[in-house]
Amino acid sequence: MASNSVLDVLKAMKKASAREIAARMEIDLTDAxxxxxxxxxxxxxxxxxxxxxLPGYREPKTLSITAKPLPAAPVLHPEKVVPEEKTDKTVKTAALISTIAVHGEQSVEFLAQKHGVAVTGVASELERAVAQGVLQRNIREGRFRYGLPAERLLESSQEPVTGAEVPACESGGIITQPVEGSPSFNEGRPDDLIIPSPVEVARMIRKAKQHLRELEHIRALSMAVRKYRKTLYRLTDLKREG
Known part of the structure; x- marks a missing residue:
């Protein structure tokens, strides 16, 4: 029963105490x-x-029969029913995992706004993902945040990435180009000692900074591939299963 969400339990039990809900879901009372x-x-x-x-639920009232006669013309007031929030748009667990993999741990409200769906629908999907071990729930500043399990992040960051998995680095052109193109003070005249002018030095500095930015970008891409490779594989598997 622990795999069911708390909303599913409330739908089945209609109304219950926190202790009864915890027993029904087979979890600790504090978690419930x-x-x-x-x-x-x-x-x-x-x-x-x-x-x-659930919102709008009211216990049925017991009608008592008395000897008092009914009024000749009773005034009936229709009970006001609060409609339950509905939306035709849903979100799949794979889409939530993809968003969390890119943006890190997030709240239910952020994920609902990101995918344009109701908060209740996202909360139900997240609880199922936590029960399946695909996501984990943490408490940050008194609120729940949902992220990838720590062991999966650790494995993806420790595993090496082969050259076939990073097409941009196969030929080495992106990396070797900035290195080979670094400025040299005696470029063109290796036997002479050339003292460059301040203008030439400034030009060389700008060129070197551009090469450094390219290398930093390459390093960031490599780190991103290492970090999220297993997540991308998992998303592919979920897409095939769905």
Whole structure:
């Protein structure tokens, strides 16, 4: 039952205490309370008369029969029903993992706004992903953040990347070009000692800085490939399975 989300449990139990929900999901009471409070902040659950339920749920009232006669013309007031927030657009777990892989740990609100879907739908998908071990939930500054498991990030950062996996570096053209093109004070006249002018030195500095920026960009690309390669493989597998 732990694989079900807290919203699924509330739909099944209608109304229950935090202890009953924790027993139903087979988790600790503190975790159940934290999950319920988060759903309450998102407007997906509410606490009323000591019990948790979905918004708009009311316990059925017991009708009592008395000897008092009914009025001749009773005035009926229709009960106001609060419509549940609905959206036709949904988001898949693979899309959430892709966003988290690029932007790092994120909150439910950020992911919902990023994909343009309801917060409740994103929260349900994230809870299922956490139960499956695809994502992990952390508490940052008193709020839940969802990110990739630490062991997966560690493995992807430690594994080497072969030349076939980085097409931009196969021929070495991008790396060797800045190195070979570095400025030289005696370029063209190797046997002479040339003292360059300040203008020439400034030009050489600008050229060297440009080469340095290119190398920094190459290094950032290499680090990104190392960090997210396993995540990209996992997204490909999920796409094939879906």
């Amino acid at each position: 309370i934290a999950m319920l409070n988060e759903q309450k902040e998102l407007g997906a659950a509410e606490l009323r008369d000591g019990g948790w339920s």
